[in-house]
Amino acid sequence: MTTINDIAKLANVSRSTVSRHLNKNGYVSQEAQERIDKVIQETSYLPSQSAKSLRTKKTGVIGVILPKISTETASRVVDGINQMLQENDYQMLLTQTSLDKDKEIAFIKLLQSRNVDGVILLGTNTDEALVNEIQKADVPVVVLGQNMPSTTSISYPDYNATVEMITYMLENGYRDISFIGVPEDDPAVGILRKKAYIDTLKKYNLPILEERMAFGDFSIESGYDAMQTIMMHSSQPNAVFVVTDNMAVGAMQYLKENHYSIPKDIGMATTGVSRLSKYIEPVLTTIDFQNEDAGIAITRLLMEKLNGYNKTKKLTHTYRRLSGNSL
Template sequence: MKKKLTINDIAKLAGVSRQTISRVMNNKPEVNEKTRKQVLRIIEKHGFQPSPQAISMVTRKTNIIAVLLPDVANPFFAEIVRGIERTLRANKLNVFLMTTEEDVELENKFIQLAQNYNVDGMILCSPRIDEVNLRKLIPRITPVVLLNRDLEVNGAACIVVDAHYGGYMAAKYLIEKGHSKIGIIVGPSRACSNVQRLEGYKKALKDFGISLEEELIMQEEADHEEVHKFTEQLVKKNVTAITTYNDIAAAHVIQACTDLNLKVPEDISVIGFDGIVLSQFMNPTLTTMSIPLFEMGQTIANTLIKMMKNESFERLTTVYPILKEGNSAKSLVSLDTHP
């Protein structure tokens, strides 16, 4: 079998350094025309294709971006990744993607693997890695963009959804429709966005003079596993509306209501959070606090690219959810204006 030539072999044949071979292949201007033509003739003659590892050893770049997510099956993350990948591809960058199902051991292995591959940057969405460890990690893996983590540290940028605002606006919307007995199903407390969403809900009740009833707050610790049970419990407490931590949870609430022979929104109103495409095809269509997920993915990727190019970038970018009305929430306010 014919031996595959390496970048060192081509350099010897051309009588130049491996750095010169790399400069020619990357069309850099620091090579005189005579040497460039000689190197290109030898490359063409031998059909040389350098390995990515060889190129990275010379250029100190791999054109690989590591992306760590808890669950790519979740439409929330899937749409964000679509925006990330499309933007990185347009900039001739490749994605090294790993999902960990929020397993801290897997997350640490991934970060070590990414370091071994000498990736050019990293995008982290990890609600489980604590702040102390993140502050230790980031200087070793910079540049880094954090999703839904606001951490002020050199070498990191943060893209966060204002979940407090979203939780507030969802509750406010229901209150203005005449609901005062509003249940909330909150996602796992390990994610700060769920804590913020709950605080927004509480503030809306306070601002509108509605007493907080702790028994109407349901805390989910394993995604979606207990939503059906929580819906049953809230129905027994005579809530007229339920607001949830994402659209998938809202879909589970609607299914639970169907199982209980209740109609949405006739018997109970439901609001989701995220605005995934699925929300448009639910029956009824879902009212939700919508986030521009694809565009957020583009912002994440563009921010990282600016950091890699040593250009100025926003350390913190805040994304505000927008209420998107479907048919899953009804008004209890009478339209009768007669005395």
């Protein structure tokens, strides 16, 4: 196996010159750089990660904490994170909480014990214990998906995007709109999207009916069950807004099985663009939060912290409304 001493001998430079060139931490003449690079290319030399870690006190690994690995949102965010990490010569260590908010704190501690250089958390809550754990962490921690107090974070425009979609439904003639949401443990999806639904109906002087609201756990199956719960009441809606596309697929399946035509009998709108939603009929009318770009953006903020920028940043990610034919 080629060593750094072999590179120095073949390039006719000192070992320290090779080290300075590899670590970008000192002057090396252009001629020497070219000779070293030529030898590295010819020998396919790869520096030892463990040796590099000892020199730089960094492992080149970023911990990523997901609520659920299996969701479309998570996979797209991870694609964006991975793209940025590869561009910056980092590797990724994935963990998932299975929507258990206590595990968010546990995994921040665990990842630090594995000597990661930083942590990206796809957050599901903003409670004080989690904020305190992030603040006392020995490595930078950034949060995607929640507006986390005193923490560098990127949140989605959950309220504004939902208001826009409910307004769009109302402008298309729907007045009896039901709502399928998630528990309020999740401030962004659980609280803000529900609040936007209620506020928009109030603005149009429409009644808020509890029997037109049901809740799931982000899964397709829970969307199916929530739609069933809503349709069991005598006051049936002529449209439904679902807070995630995953649950919308389940809600749509229930309606189809029970011979409701979409959108002739019941219109449907949601948030999120999944691969599955593109292949169902009718195509869902939805909000695209551009999750891959969000993964890139949150990783960029972490890179800034790793490069010494320590000020807290709070950003709101962008979105766009896509018109399918489910309304």
